[in-house]
């Protein structure tokens with residue numbers, strides 16, 4: 001049931017998917033892997049939209065060089081743990097949801113515990129080794145993984161539904177090399193927003209998801225393309 | 241035959257968004273990529289490793305469908321095919 005203040009807070013999106021849809025968001029527990037550029041946009045829009053329980057995990061502290069894009073964090077947060085700054089920002093935006101902040105490095109050892117009770121995973125990582133870990137965990141738990149990545153003006157996104165779509169390893173069998181990427185806040189805004197839109201559609205059961213479709217955003221040319229992908233029958237992570 | 245090459249992300253900055261190439265019949269994906277590398281040294285540097293092999297993480301798509309960038313390199317291209325090349329992004 002939605003309270004009167006919730007009905008008011010969410011009235012403009014209840015027009016989209018009804019109180020029924022809003023209650024579905026309220027019942028959904030999300031895990032956001034990363035409180036950086038993508039994690040900022042994803043967590044702010046998910047908190048504002050009323051996803052009922054948000055667990056956000058990041059091991060780093062805020063640095064001055066993060067603030068061009070990581071809008072969860074303010075100038076006064078420099079050198080504080082990102083997860084704590086995230087907690088304060090998100091509960092400030094929406095005190096009617098539950099937020100949990102985890103200051104941890106996501107690894108093979110803690111991923112089961114971190115994902116305990118989560119209904120979906122938002123990929124806001126900055127490296128492929130941890131993304132593959134999230135992918136395997138999503139497959140094991142049969143929960144969706146909303147993938148996004150950026151570099152400079154460029155972005156990519158896809159929605160992974162275990163048992164139905166290609167998994168992350170089907171699409172990206174080998175990791176691109178680790179590097180310090182150029183990063184622009186507005187590119188994180190576009191890709192993170194696409195990931196949240198996908199999660200909202202998934203939970204409320206509306207629209208057509210980015211299933212087996214890799215979306216490619218090129219901000220420099222203002223072009224959006226999509227590529228079809230399919231499950232790899234010999235995928236190391238999702239083939240039986 | 242005419243084949244279109246679509247480049248994405250970092251490759252787009254080097255090769256431009258798209259170009260049409262006039263090729264001999266039965267040119268393979270691998271041969272087309274080699275031809276691009278010869279014509280554009282910066283592309284060679286970005287897409288191939290020191291041994292001359294395509295960097296293993298590069299994604300290839302024919303007619304907007306992902307192909308296996310290891311097994312399908314020997315696939316012959318057809319008139320009108322569109323080969324897309326994309327170095328995946330990893331930042332967040």
Ligand SMILES: [Zn+2]
Nearest residue numbers: 167170235238
């Ligand atoms: Zn797979």
